[in-house]
Amino acid sequence: MEAGLFCPSGTMTNQIAIKAHTEPLSEVICDFTSHIYQYEVGGIAFNAGASVYLLHGERGILTADMVKSAIRPDDNIHYPSTRLVSLENTANKGGGAFYTLAQIAPIAQVCRAHNLALHLDGARIFNALVAADEKSQDYGQYFDSISVCLSKGLGTPVGSVLLGSKSFIKKTIRIRKVLGGGMRQVGYLAAAGIYALDHHVQRLSEDHIRAQALAEVLMASSYVQSLLPVQTNIVIITLVPEISTQTFLQKLKEKNILATEFGPQQIRLVTHLDYTDEMAEYTLTTLKNLSF
Numbered sequence: 581m582e583a584g585l586f587c588p589s590g591t592m593t594n595q596i597a598i599k600a601h602t603e604p605l606s607e608v609i610c611d612f613t614s615h616i617y618q619y620e621v622g623g624i625a626f627n628a629g630a631s632v633y634l635l636h637g638e639r640g641i642l643t644a645d646m647v648k649s650a651i652r653p654d655d656n657i658h659y660p661s662t663r664l665v666s667l668e669n670t671a672n673k674g675g676g677a678f679y680t681l682a683q684i685a686p687i688a689q690v691c692r693a694h695n696l697a698l699h700l701d702g703a704r705i706f707n708a709l710v711a712a713d714e715k716s717q718d719y720g721q722y723f724d725s726i727s728v729c730l731s732k733g734l735g736t737p738v739g740s741v742l743l744g745s746k747s748f749i750k751k752t753i754r755i756r757k758v759l760g761g762g763m764r765q766v767g768y769l770a771a772a773g774i775y776a777l778d779h780h781v782q783r784l785s786e787d788h789i790r791a792q793a794l795a796e797v798l799m800a801s802s803y804v805q806s807l808l809p810v811q812t813n814i815v816i817i818t819l820v821p822e823i824s825t826q827t828f829l830q831k832l833k834e835k836n837i838l839a840t841e842f843g844p845q846q847i848r849l850v851t852h853l854d855y856t857d858e859m860a861e862y863t864l865t866t867l868k869n870l871s872f
């Protein structure tokens with residue numbers, strides 16, 4: 581990508597991109613579970629005045645055919661006009677499932693054929709790249725904009741970057757300003773981001789190995805009913821019906837382990853830069869010996 585825009589959060593980079601790609605009475609195609617729809621306070625309606633067409637992908641992963649089926653016919657004035665497709669890689673609600681470039685290429689082709697912009701919510705794009713053994717340089721050709729979180733697995737204190745062409749980023753600077761995202765202290769934060777990009781990308785594979793270790797222990801635990809396949813650094817379990825999420829989280833917290841409720845009977849655990857080998861060992865032993 582030619583240019584980037586530093587923002588305080590991934591919600592802001594996504595919302596700026598959506599606002600820049602759309603107009604009122606137009607529509608965004610995305611998965612039902614996507615962050616832009618579920619976790620950004622309905623910002624697509626609030627900020628962009630756009631509508632959303634929801635698809636039900638496989639663990640948050642869409643196909644070209646699904647996207648194609650969601651495109652509104654141009655000649656019917658009852659419909660909003662489709663403008664933008666947004667993908668999420670890795671898919672948070674999908675338990676960290678990821679797209680490969682081979683899956684993205686046909687979606688990009690559909691977008692191009694129908695004159696639609698393609699945005700990537702790449703909050704965890706480097707987890708996907710490391711897991712798929714692909715290069716970030718190969719991504720730009722498929723997307724009109726990419727949002728990257730520096731503050732998740734990459735481990736910086738704060739910040740996300742929106743990437744795009746020079747002309748696209750020029751357009752987004754005013755949107756960032758009106759949202760209050762222009763910061764005069766940003767050099768310090770950007771420096772942390774550059775450090776993370778230089779030093780914290782390849783090590784993400786360690787997070788993936790530690791997530792696998794968690795999955796193995798959890799799969800064998802009596803309090804776990806099922807778990808989503810673990811492909812990157814996210815582990816999502818469903819608890820057996822007798823144990824509530826509150827009881828489970830409280831018990832973990834007493835042992836100094838933090839996790840998140842992620843739906844009915846669901847718990848999410850995420851591995852990251854600050855989850856060391858020592859902590860991993862402690863966590864695995866604790867989870868193995870947890871009784872209710």
Ligand SMILES: *Cc1c(COP(=O)(O)O)cnc(C)c1O
Pocket residue numbers: 588589590591592594615616668670672701703704729732740
């Ligand atoms: C974390 C995250 C974001 C951005 O969230 P912020 O908390 O606003 O930085 C966007 N998309 C996905 C998939 C995320 O996990």
